[in-house]
Amino acid sequence: METFLLLMQGFQTALTIQNFMAAAIGALLGIIVGAMPGIGSLAGVALLLPLTFKFNPVTGIIMLSAIYYANMYGGSFSSILINIPGDSPAVMTALDGHPMALKGKPGKALFTANLSSFIGGTIGIIILTISGPALARLGLKFGPVEMAALLMVAMTSLSWLVGDNPTKGLVSTMIGIVLATVGFDIVVGTPRFSFGSLHLLGGISFIPLVIGMFGFSQVLQMMEPRDSNDSVDQKLTIKDSILSKEEFKRILPPAIRSSFLGTIIGILPGAGATTGSFLGYMLEKKVGKNKEEMGTGIVEGVASCEAANNAAAAGAFAPLLSLGIPGSGTGAVLLGGLLMYGLSPGPLLFQNEPEFTWGLIASLYVANMITLVVALSIIPFLIRILKVPTRIMVPIITTVCIMGAYSASNSLYGVLLMLASGFAGFHLSKNNYPIAPLLLAFVLAPTLERDFRRSFLISDGSPLIFFQKPIAAGLMIFLILTILTPVFKAVIRKISGTKANAGRAK
């Protein structure tokens, strides 16, 4: 009850005209910056942070959180419309979002993304309100051993994404891991696979890689002669963007499931929004009603990862506020922002500055709401991008790719890396190697390797540690069961002699 009263007070602080305007401006700018490939939420928040210093703390923080949400909305826009994920969580959005756009339903895809983001954000914030500090404590239980076990589960579920050709999916996954091993090895503190290059010393940067693999490789593909239709010909009206009642009903279950999952993932130290959106999508692919069609461009695919992504972002606020520990790079920048306002998030924040803390949580609600309104209202303008003829899009997308790759690390090396990944990605996808597993393995593998090896450091060489800690043991048992289930099924099928005809559409 006390929490509720404090929250209401927070709303009083948050709901002023000035704050409203600040949030709206923040949302608009955040969407623009987020939609630029190369400037993900990390760089976006960092770049726009100075803008918020012109206001008083409450207004500034509202604007900052609007920017944060809007950045992630923006990331999904470019994923859906031009198949270039703005940053790593948006890789999953592209899987179903872009096919939807190609089917002539870009408006619906964007609408689904925004709505599910909103649901994810809201549920995440509600959970945060009710039990933020307690959950943050729980999150701390996830040390290297638990994280390694969790990531082993995540990595095995990558195989569900592989599709009809397991060999090629595995090749893609392995290439992703190989690329990720280049650079500084954190466990022993020395570089590896840098082959004497200074650029490789810090590893291969993700943003140029993803812009090349998804965006630029697609430009190369666009150059191929195609059948008559040059662009999406269908009439794109605002009315077509609004979801029907049936579609709305289809979105809800995956969005809600993913929201809870995403929040929990967000609270874990070092897991982040990418793991959240990935696991949200995977959960839907395993338990969803239309799981067979995932990846072909259906609303569930967009809803599951977008909801999880934003819920994870909200969840990441729990350790940030109550312990002063950022769950992600973006969190670190937000923490820097809070420090700039003279506040130090940590165990004392809720006690020392209740007005501000609850004002912040209330402002997260407000920011989320305003961002949704702003995002929805620009959909009609955005879908016109798809009406631009391919011949004109080619140089423009190339320009956007070059700009994005350059500004990721302010160097032409990023551009060259982007062009090389574009070349590689083009040939891989021409030969039916899936790109998404490569990028996800690239993101997930380093954490897995690091925490796996740290676990051995902790246990002094005993692999039994994965079964000695309760959370890790639970995850390991789950892992073993998921691996063994198909084997058991196959055995049973063989014994009974009936072959289930799994008609898989090509």
Added chain:
Amino acid sequence: MKTLKINTRAVIPVLTFAVGALWFIYGLKSYGWWGNNGPASGFFPSIVGIILAGISIIAFVDGLKREAPEYFKASYHPLLAAIATVLAALVIGFFPALLLYILGWLKLYEKYNWKLALSISVITTAACYGIFVMWLQVPFPAGYVFDLILG
């Protein structure tokens, strides 16, 4: 449209096999497999390397049986244009190079009229300049020529 005939279905596995083998050997030899009572720096890379090399062989055998996908020379034109733009950026600066690239591409390659080519290239470049340089303050190379002028 001209097409190229290389069987990439077989070439890609050869390359991935080479990478896998390299990672396996380097991982074992240079970075160590097991040490200090736990997996060492080369543990993951060498396991991943050997798996990659192994499945590359399967992919190779599989690729030989299939027909190669069709390639078009036009696909490589944006790549060449982008490389030329990057090289030009070193000399005349980032934004002039971008402007020239979009203009040249639309006018000379796609044969649009001047009006359209000019307006799209100028608007795109100006938008990029506005967002990245004026607003976000990302520093871009001015180019060799400008460096000479500015000293």
Added chain:
Amino acid sequence: MKKILAAILMTAMVSGFAFAEGKQDSAEASGPWAPQKVVEWVVTSSAGGGSSIFTQTIAEIIKNEGLVDENIVINYKTDGGGAVGRRMVSTMKNEAHTLLTFNSGDLQPMVQMEGGDLDGLTPLAVMALDGQIILVNKNSQYKTIQDIISALKGGKRLLMGGSKSDDEAIYNAMKKEVGGDMEYLRSDSTGEALTQLLGGHVDMAIAKPAASFDLVKSGELVPVVAAGGSRFGEPFDAPTFKELGYDIEFEIYRGIVGPADMPEAAVEFWTEVFRKVSESDAWKRDYISKFLLVSNFKGGDEARAYMQKFEDMYTGN
């Protein structure tokens, strides 16, 4: 027609910027040197981190106090873990308009992994010193450094967390001086190391006071030993290694350097600018006291001599 007009306007705008920059070049005045074009300030870690806050604060003060007329643009060069940015600055010829934020955590990888050294750079200023402290969890069975030392002497295996940059030197020194079975769990950041400590996954962790202030003040974490030459104030009051009779003393610095080939006049100008910054109230208020650092300005040759000590330590000379 409208489109063409707009196009011409845009072109004029774009080229206008280029010319505007060109013009200022002619305004070369005699007398003491001052920047004549936009100053590029290279930071080799990402926006939002400690180096970025340090650099932004200084740039802001320079602007507010009107110390430099030209614009200062911060360039985040993060390729190769910062190696590329450091190499870029050190190879510049006759360059007066490039600065580089340079901390002890930058010097160490530069010397040990990138094959570079201070000869490629011109130290301009050391702005502040920071200290490190070893912390334990409040629920830990070890309450003081004596508990830890006797556990180590008794053959217990202990884990120490810390960041990948300048914290590890303390671990190495402690392992050498105290002995016993210790392992270092390297983290990307101090925040990550503190998370491990809060979750009880390591026995102790090294941190800077600023990063752990709230956690220590609230009693979640307990300081056991300071790595510097003297004790910190409350709430970080704990004995130093020196007091305990161990030869361990570390401090870390935050500084600014330029390329080796920076003209002498520019070196003097920048050193003076940073001296003024370090004397400003804004600096003491918004940086030093806010992040619990020790203000300690060293300019020019003094800064070089100071940084050289660190280089000798990293190379083992």
